Amino acid sequence: MEADDxxxxxxxxxEFVREEVVPREDEIEAADEVPAKLREQCKAMGLYGFAIPEEFGGIGLSMREEVELAMELGWTTPSLRSLFGTNNGIAGQVLLTGGRAEQQQEWLPRLASGEVVASFALTEPDAGSDPSSLTTKAVRDGDGWVITGQKRWITNAPLADVLMVFARTDPDAxxxxxxxxxxxxxxxxGVSFSEHDAKMGQRGSWTCEVYLDDVRVPQAFLVGGDQGLHRGFVTAMRCLAHGRLHIAAxxxxxxxxxxxxxxxFATVREQGGHAIATYQLVQGLVADSVTDWHAGRALVREAARAYDDGSDTTLGPSTAKYFCSEAVGRIADRAVQVHGGSGxxxxxxVERMYRDVRLFxxxxxxxxxxQVIIARGVLGGAART
Incomplete structure (x- = not known):
């Protein structure tokens, strides 16, 4: 995309985030839902397809551009970004990285427009940090597949039109x-859902359990066709690397x-006849927060550059996600401390954001x-049993 564009x-x-969304943050928090008007505005702005190539109707941002956009979206409740995050991220990337041309042409334009909402159905009750242990299974049956299993904490599933379901197709592998x-x-x-989850934070972003009871799909719905058979784990890891860099931003x-x-707050709140900004211990909290913010932002931008040129699509996203998710937690804690009882x-x-950032x-x-990915990336075989 041209720089001016x-x-x-x-x-x-x-402008949209600060003028339209920020004033409605309390409403979103209370209702646990993003208003329909804001959802439609996001569609009209092309936000459901910012990471989808222009040939499929999206905006087609590079990773360097995407992280800048994500930082703008981060100014407000993360439930806004979550509305279209799966279409662009972990769900949409499944088709971009592993889908056949026919699958991309059928689904990606609909994802980019917001006509269809997609979810990434990987996590299970006993398969979280280790997705390779998932037990959902898909069995060939005639000219199609029958899928059985349960998925947990699936973002946007209550709103989704299509799920990217990861299932075991070779039990002996x-x-x-x-x-x-x-x-x-x-x-x-055979597809059903639980009520959406009651979470500590990020209200308005819906997750739930997904139940797959002998769900039949045709061979055409196997992502990648025969070439994609048994390659789901590789596809998932590639999608997650992209998502980690986006979350860091x-x-x-x-x-x-x-x-x-x-x-x-520090410039207007007074104690002892002075704004608390005059106290050095408060200044220290602010200084540490600004330093974390600047360091994380620089890391994200460098990781995005390396992701775009292909020199680092694994280690950089993990370092960025690790540092930035931890850093924003520290900053949120300090922000509450500066606010005192008000926080x-x-x-x-800052009270709402303190709860929101914990999930990252x-x-x-x-x-x-x-930490494991980073350590193994630099230690190599010495870090493995």
């Missing part, structure tokens, strides 16, 4: 090599908002999983 995109998103991916329409017989967008809230009260942005250290690979 991308600048216009960022400007439009910044090693855990990571017998998994395939299927397109499963949510209106297919989102964390730094939230870090920017937290620093803003913290500094604004512990519902209705104050868990999903799309916990901080501990990122």
């Amino acid at each position: 991308f600048a216009d995109v960022l400007s439009s998103v910044r 090693s855990p990571a090599k017998g998994i395939s991916t299927f397109l499963v329409p949510t209106d297919a017989a 989102l964390c730094m967008g939230m870090a920017a908002r937290l620093v803003h809230e913290m500094t604004e 512990y009260m519902r209705g104050v942005p 250290r868990i999903y799309e690979g916990t901080s501990q999983i990122q």
Whole structure:
């Protein structure tokens, strides 16, 4: 995308987030739902397809551009970004990285427009940090497949039109090599959902359990066709690497908002006849937060550059996701501390954000999983049993 065009995109998103979404954050929190008007505005702005190539109706951002957009989206409640995050990220990337041309042509334009919402159905009750241990199975039956299993904490599943379901297709293969991916329409017989989950934070972003009871899909819904058979684990790991870098950038967008809230409060709140900004211990909290924010932002941008040129599509995303998700947690904690008792009260942005950011250290690979990936990436075989 031309620099001027991308600048216009960022400007439009910044205005939308700050003028339209921020004033409705309390409403979203109370209702546990993003208003329909905001969802339609996101579709009209092309946000459901920002990472989908232009040939399929998307905006086609590079990773360097995507992280800048994510930082703008991070200024407000993460439930907004979650609406279209799966279409662009872990679900849409399944088709971009592993889908056949016919599958891409059929589904990606509909994802990019927001006509269809897609979900990434990988996690299970006993397969979280180790997705290779999943037990959902798909068995050949005539000219199609029958899928049985249960998925947990699937983002956007209550709103989804199609699921990217990871299922074991070769029970005799090693855990990571017998998994395939299927397109499963949510209106297919045998698909059902739990009520959406009640979470600590990120209200308005819906997750739930998905039940697959002898769900039949045709061979055409095997992602990648015969060439994609048993390659689901590789596809999942590639999609998660992309998602980790995006989440890192989102964390730094939230870090920017937290620093803003913290500094604004410190300049107007008085104790002892002075604004608390005059006290050096408060200044220390602010300085540490600004440093974390600047360091994380620089890391995200460098990791995105390396991702785009292909020199690092694994280690960089993990280092960025690990550092930025931990850093925004530290910043949120300091922001609450600067606010004092006010920071512990519902209705104050930093209290909500304190709860919201906690999830970033868990999903799309916990901080501990990122540590393992990073260590093995630099230690090689010496780090493996």
